[in-house]
Amino acid sequence: MVFIVEENCSTDNIAKTIREYAGVRRKHAIGEIVHAFNFKSEDVVVSFGEDAALIRNGEDGLLLAADGIWSMLMQADPYWAGFCSVLVNVHDIAAMGGKPLAMVDILSVEDEKICHEVLRGMSDASSKFGVPVVGGHLHPDTDFSAIDVAIMGIVKISDAICSHTACAGDRVIAAFDLDGRIHPSCALNWDSATLRSPEELRSQIGVMQELGKRHLVTAGKDISNPGVIGTLGMLLETSRKGAVIELSRIPRPDLSALDIPFSHWVRMYPGMGFILTAKEECVDEIISLFRAAGMDAADIGYIDDTSNLTIKYHNKETSVFDLSKEGIMGLYFE
Amino acid sequence: MVFIVEENCSTDNIAKTIREYAGVRRKHAIGEIVHAFNFKSEDVVVSFGEDAALIRNGEDGLLLAADGIWSMLMQADPYWAGFCSVLVNVHDIAAMGGKPLAMVDILSVEDEKICHEVLRGMSDASSKFGVPVVGGHLHPDTDFSAIDVAIMGIVKISDAICSHTACAGDRVIAAFDLDGRIHPSCALNWDSATLRSPEELRSQIGVMQELGKRHLVTAGKDISNPGVIGTLGMLLETSRKGAVIELSRIPRPDLSALDIPFSHWVRMYPGMGFILTAKEECVDEIISLFRAAGMDAADIGYIDDTSNLTIKYHNKETSVFDLSKEGIMGLYFE
Numbered sequence: 001m002v003f004i005v006e007e008n009c010s011t012d013n014i015a016k017t018i019r020e021y022a023g024v025r026r027k028h029a030i031g032e033i034v035h036a037f038n039f040k041s042e043d044v045v046v047s048f049g050e051d052a053a054l055i056r057n058g059e060d061g062l063l064l065a066a067d068g069i070w071s072m073l074m075q076a077d078p079y080w081a082g083f084c085s086v087l088v089n090v091h092d093i094a095a096m097g098g099k100p101l102a103m104v105d106i107l108s109v110e111d112e113k114i115c116h117e118v119l120r121g122m123s124d125a126s127s128k129f130g131v132p133v134v135g136g137h138l139h140p141d142t143d144f145s146a147i148d149v150a151i152m153g154i155v156k157i158s159d160a161i162c163s164h165t166a167c168a169g170d171r172v173i174a175a176f177d178l179d180g181r182i183h184p185s186c187a188l189n190w191d192s193a194t195l196r197s198p199e200e201l202r203s204q205i206g207v208m209q210e211l212g213k214r215h216l217v218t219a220g221k222d223i224s225n226p227g228v229i230g231t232l233g234m235l236l237e238t239s240r241k242g243a244v245i246e247l248s249r250i251p252r253p254d255l256s257a258l259d260i261p262f263s264h265w266v267r268m269y270p271g272m273g274f275i276l277t278a279k280e281e282c283v284d285e286i287i288s289l290f291r292a293a294g295m296d297a298a299d300i301g302y303i304d305d306t307s308n309l310t311i312k313y314h315n316k317e318t319s320v321f322d323l324s325k326e327g328i329m330g331l332y333f334e
Numbered sequence: 335m336v337f338i339v340e341e342n343c344s345t346d347n348i349a350k351t352i353r354e355y356a357g358v359r360r361k362h363a364i365g366e367i368v369h370a371f372n373f374k375s376e377d378v379v380v381s382f383g384e385d386a387a388l389i390r391n392g393e394d395g396l397l398l399a400a401d402g403i404w405s406m407l408m409q410a411d412p413y414w415a416g417f418c419s420v421l422v423n424v425h426d427i428a429a430m431g432g433k434p435l436a437m438v439d440i441l442s443v444e445d446e447k448i449c450h451e452v453l454r455g456m457s458d459a460s461s462k463f464g465v466p467v468v469g470g471h472l473h474p475d476t477d478f479s480a481i482d483v484a485i486m487g488i489v490k491i492s493d494a495i496c497s498h499t500a501c502a503g504d505r506v507i508a509a510f511d512l513d514g515r516i517h518p519s520c521a522l523n524w525d526s527a528t529l530r531s532p533e534e535l536r537s538q539i540g541v542m543q544e545l546g547k548r549h550l551v552t553a554g555k556d557i558s559n560p561g562v563i564g565t566l567g568m569l570l571e572t573s574r575k576g577a578v579i580e581l582s583r584i585p586r587p588d589l590s591a592l593d594i595p596f597s598h599w600v601r602m603y604p605g606m607g608f609i610l611t612a613k614e615e616c617v618d619e620i621i622s623l624f625r626a627a628g629m630d631a632a633d634i635g636y637i638d639d640t641s642n643l644t645i646k647y648h649n650k651e652t653s654v655f656d657l658s659k660e661g662i663m664g665l666y667f668e
Contacts, residue, residue: 033472036453039461044468053468055436064486066438068471102389104400106482119370127373134378134387137402138367148440150484152398
């Protein structure tokens with residue numbers, strides 16, 4: 001399916017919007033952190049640059065990830081911040097093809113009412129996704145409010161889906177749950193999760209586990225703050241590859257009914273969204289699996305051996321990132 | 335061995351100091367958090383109230399914990415805050431008799447220089463303890479600095495050491511690495527870890543694994559911010575038991591040379607310290623294992639069926655906590 005992108009949408013404008021988007025730019029300092037840690041263990045299969053680290057434990061693979069919530073969201077809507085703190089962590093495990101097992105939270109509390117709302121949001125999300133909160137740490141006396149969560153999961157090592165394994169020639173697939181709403185507290189959150197039943201949510205998470213078990217994808221990542229194109233850029237940086245994608249092929253809800261431009265949609269954090277790469281012969285089966293779980297998925301382009309993420313529309317094209325010059329996360333180049 | 339406690343030390347004074355110590359009092363809000371989470375999973379063997387949650391994964395036990403650093407330490411000495419963020423998490427896994435596998439960090443950065451120092455401290459501790467940092471989350475634009483770490487470990491379920499399993503009649507053992515110093519940046523930190531070689535540190539962590547494998551203890555906990563007596567109080571609260579301990583039997587360095595009173599020592603966070611309960615016939619073997627790793631350990635009293643933690647010295651005794659009236663963590667009573 002090919003979508004009509006609105007008139008004033010040019011590849012140059014979209015590229016500029018994404019490059020300047022805080023959701024992308026704030027990933028920059030990750031590189032310094034990665035380089036700070038010297039101690040390596042041979043049990044660590046993959047770590048930085050992936051949605052979760054994969055640790056060998058005999059035959060098993062253990063997954064560990066941590067994710068936090070922007071302080072601006074915490075101030076705007078502490079319930080939603082709590083809900084999202086669980087959601088983003090469950091996504092991190094799902095993106096690796098894993099089964100989420102348990103979470104711990106780190107809560108910094110300035111205000112009791114905010115604390116109560118954050119916990120209510122976390123508890124609702126924990127119940128919906130079926131992943132227990134089993135402990136954590138409380139900073140009871142900070143002069144700020146913050147919520148961070150870490151999550152543990154399992155995956156068979158041979159079934160794990162990674163970010164660094166995309167190959168030139170692979171197709172790029174974007175998958176979203178389009179049955180959602182712009183979240184009332186945050187215009188850049190596409191909320192589908194609060195509208196779905198626990199069974200629906202768990203079957204969507206289950207699609208990634210199935211893709212891993214069937215070895216249908218070569219790489220994958222959950223679409224997070226940098227949006228669909230920014231997240232693809234991170235996958236490319238980790239894989240040291242380039243890609244060419246067609247803007248018209250990116251799945252989207254009815255943007256005119258929502259009264260938002262396409263440049264807004266591609267920056268959104270979807271309640272359930274993944275970017276994947278796969279051999280061409282696997283694409284149809286992947287798309288079918290997502291559709292069976294109520295999601296939309298489409299082949300939006302291909303991986304190449306350049307270091308550019310290029311977007312195309314109406315026979316025009318623009319490079320969004322030249323990852324050989326400047327990485328999004330600064331993993332290799334800073 | 336029996337120590338001489340200084341002249342002005344009364345059980346009433348010590349009890350008051352501990353009750354009013356912020357390290358104890360700030361644990362209070364944990365109860366609300368525990369009660370906020372409704373979703374339970376039958377794979378969770380133990381969770382809140384323990385140093386780490388224990389999750390069943392087939393035959394294996396997986397451990398997950400999170401711990402953060404007081405903001406005051408972060409401001410006073412960011413290198414030491416980074417070092418401690420790793421140390422306290424490694425302790426959480428060790429206390430359960432587990433093997434620490436990997437950590438993730440959540441770093442909130444206001445100032446680049448602080449960030450650099452925190453990372454340097456974390457990296458040094460990661461190398462010393464031999465536990466890799468494998469990922470995490472960065473908040474690059476907060477108006478505060480904070481470091482939190484989550485850790486994953488493994489333990490055979492039947493070998494796990496828990497906090498809630500102390501029995502009336504058990505002996506109470508306190509173990510410390512006394513070969514240390516008052517940390518120059520924090521008078522309440524007894525630093526032994528930076529002075530020990532990686533091999534020494536790992537053998538001290540290994541004692542807890544050995545105690546678990548040999549099934550020598552009935553319960554255990556790492557001594558943390560609440561100090562040795564406060565930590566015992568938390569263990570009692572989780573076990574729903576009481577205890578009577580002799581202040582004169584608590585191992586300590588040469589306090590007069592350090593120029594600190596006993597009331598200071600019992601509030602200190604030791605670089606390596608555990609509080610354990612055990613059947614009387616196991617006590618000698620436990621103490622020998624700690625001594626072989628360069629630590630001091632002593633039988634300091636016994637568990638009873640009351641809800642009081644009572645301290646004794648010179649034929650006087652005082653109840654520090656009546657856990658039936660007010661828990662330290664508020665796990666059961668609020």
